[in-house]
Every structure is written in structure tokens, then in C-alpha cells.
Amino acid sequence: MHRMPTLSLPMYDINHQATLGLTSALTTLLQQRGVPAEVSWPQDLLPHWRDDQLLLSQTCGYPLVELLPDVQLVGTFLSSAQGCDGQRYRSWLVVRSADENLTLSDFRGRRAVCNSNDSHSGFNSLRYVIAPLAQDGKFFSATRFSGSHRQSLAALRAGEADIAAIDCITWALLRRNFPQELAGLEIIGETPLCAALPLITSAKTGAATLEKLRSALSELTSEKRYQDLLAESLISGFNVSDRAFYDEVREWKDRAAALGVTAL
Structure with missing residues (x-):
């Protein structure tokens, strides 16, 4: 048919x-x-x-x-x-509020979470910004894959990971519709703009x-x-x-x- x-x-x-x-x-x-x-x-x-x-x-x-x-x-x-410019967007580097005064380099040896390894915003962009800081190809002590940006944020809130790169459009839509999912989290940096x-x-x-x-x-x-x-x-x-x-x-x-x- x-x-x-x-x-x-x-x-x-x-x-x-x-x-x-x-x-x-x-x-x-x-x-x-x-x-x-x-x-x-x-x-x-x-x-x-x-x-x-x-x-x-x-x-x-x-x-x-x-x-x-x-x-x-x-x-x-x-x-x-916020974070978009024309046909480009970026990711925010998101952590728990307790770590809001840290910079990306302070997360060496800590735990990352991302949505999936075929995501630009959660994986490719985070890999790009940590690459200059890596030693022998490694920066984080562990990386878990959550399945979605929302689940990555939940993992941060639960203390199961320490940092994530979150698509700025997803962040803005959550802030508008489900602000409780961002409670206790802060942006400490950003990736460059990309398509x-x-x-x-x-x-x-x-x-x-x-x-x-x-x-x-x-x-x-x-x-x-x-x-x-x-x-x-x-x-x-x-x-x-x-x-x-x-x-x-x-x-x-x-x-x-x-x-x-x-x-x-």
C-alpha cells in the first residue's frame, strides 16, 4: 500500500x-x-x-x-x-549552582553528561571546547549519555554528572515552559556559534x-x-x-x- x-x-x-x-x-x-x-x-x-x-x-x-x-x-x-544569531546557534555550558563560579578548565577530571554521541549541541560542541584543554585525549573522568537534553539537565540536578552542553533553544523553551527543570542550575560559559x-x-x-x-x-x-x-x-x-x-x-x-x- x-x-x-x-x-x-x-x-x-x-x-x-x-x-x-x-x-x-x-x-x-x-x-x-x-x-x-x-x-x-x-x-x-x-x-x-x-x-x-x-x-x-x-x-x-x-x-x-x-x-x-x-x-x-x-x-x-x-x-x-538568546544565544542564536541568524542561522546559527550555540550551546550553554551548564552546571549546578554550587559550581557557578568555576570555568570550563576547572572541570578537568569531573563528570560530563550529554544527550547522545550524534548530537552537535550536546556532544560535538562540548568535545570541540574541551579539546584544547585535554591531556592525552582525555579531559573528563567519565561521560554518560542521557538520551535527551532534558534528561541531561535532570542528571545534573540529581548530582549524577557535573557539566553539560545544552542547546540554547532547548534552554530557552524550558525556561518558558518548564522553569523548574532549570532550578539549581547555572550557565558558566558557551560554545561558539555553529549552523x-x-x-x-x-x-x-x-x-x-x-x-x-x-x-x-x-x-x-x-x-x-x-x-x-x-x-x-x-x-x-x-x-x-x-x-x-x-x-x-x-x-x-x-x-x-x-x-x-x-x-x-
Whole structure:
């Protein structure tokens, strides 16, 4: 049976009602352009991103350059979250309040937590900033993988780890919607800016459909009637970008490796 193309916005689904509103608006805008889509809520993201029937999803720059060579880039949302600048974002270096007067170098030999080893914001960016401080390829005494930025923050609060790199958009959305999850935590530093999360479509998506996708996203982010909805998700615009824009994600990996750091 022929499956309908799928659409999903899985990466910043913190205020679920806002995400529902965005996916609903997008499916309507696409239907108006003759492009049917079914909203999905994937639990396993890599197969979802690799699906030939993928019409639109959001991934991270690190999987894009390391694991998804065949997908097409649709563009990038711009964000009004503190820490973002144009099509770039950064991570905050987050610790417990008791450590708020320390700097990154003070965490040598302590415990890190990150969401996953295919995350730019939680893993690649943290590896990049500790690489100049590492000795024999090591800086932290241990690194645990939590499964999500929210679970990394919970591990910090529980004293199960000492430092994490947290996507600045996730931090801003939590501060707005679930401030209790940030209680007792402080930002002690930041990573440099890097290419923000890409919107992708399957390699099988035709050129005409790709143009309609970009048209729908442009209308979503420019029409006044959607502004309140966008504000809930801290989305301030949409730009078409190409894969070369994401080369800097791999450059961060390569620069860390040149300093002997390939893991955390």
C-alpha cells in the first residue's frame, strides 16, 4: 500500500501544543500547494530521517554531515532564543549552582553528561571546547549519555554528572515552559556559534515539491496570522541553506581530532 509522505518537527517538541500548531499549519499550507502530508511522531529518529517517504523533518547538523549523506536540505529555521544569531546557534555550558563560579578548565577530571554521541549541541560542541584543554585525549573522568537534553539537565540536578552542553533553544523553551527543570542550575560559559538545526526532505523528493516546501515554510514564517504560534516555539524566520553551510559541524569534529580528542 502506498504510504502518504510524512512530516514531523521532532527536535524542539517541548511545548507540544505549539508543535501541534506548527505541524497543522504546515500540512494546511502544503495541501494548498497540492502536497499531501501526514504528521508523524517518530520515536526512532534515524530511520525516520532516512525514510524515502520523508517529506519534511528537522535533524541536527551532526547527523546531517555524518549519517545522512543522501537527504536533501530544505533550509533552516531562525530562532529568537538568546544565544542564536541568524542561522546559527550555540550551546550553554551548564552546571549546578554550587559550581557557578568555576570555568570550563576547572572541570578537568569531573563528570560530563550529554544527550547522545550524534548530537552537535550536546556532544560535538562540548568535545570541540574541551579539546584544547585535554591531556592525552582525555579531559573528563567519565561521560554518560542521557538520551535527551532534558534528561541531561535532570542528571545534573540529581548530582549524577557535573557539566553539560545544552542547546540554547532547548534552554530557552524550558525556561518558558518548564522553569523548574532549570532550578539549581547555572550557565558558566558557551560554545561558539555553529549552523542551526537543518530542515530536511528525502532524496526522492522532486525539485517541484522541494520548492513548494520552501514556499510553505516561507509563508509560515512571514504571514502575520502565524506570528503568535511561531513565537511559542521561538521561531523568527526561515532561510534556504545548502549543505556547505554545515561543513563547519564536521570542521569542529576534525579540529578536536587534530588535538587528539575523538570522544568525550
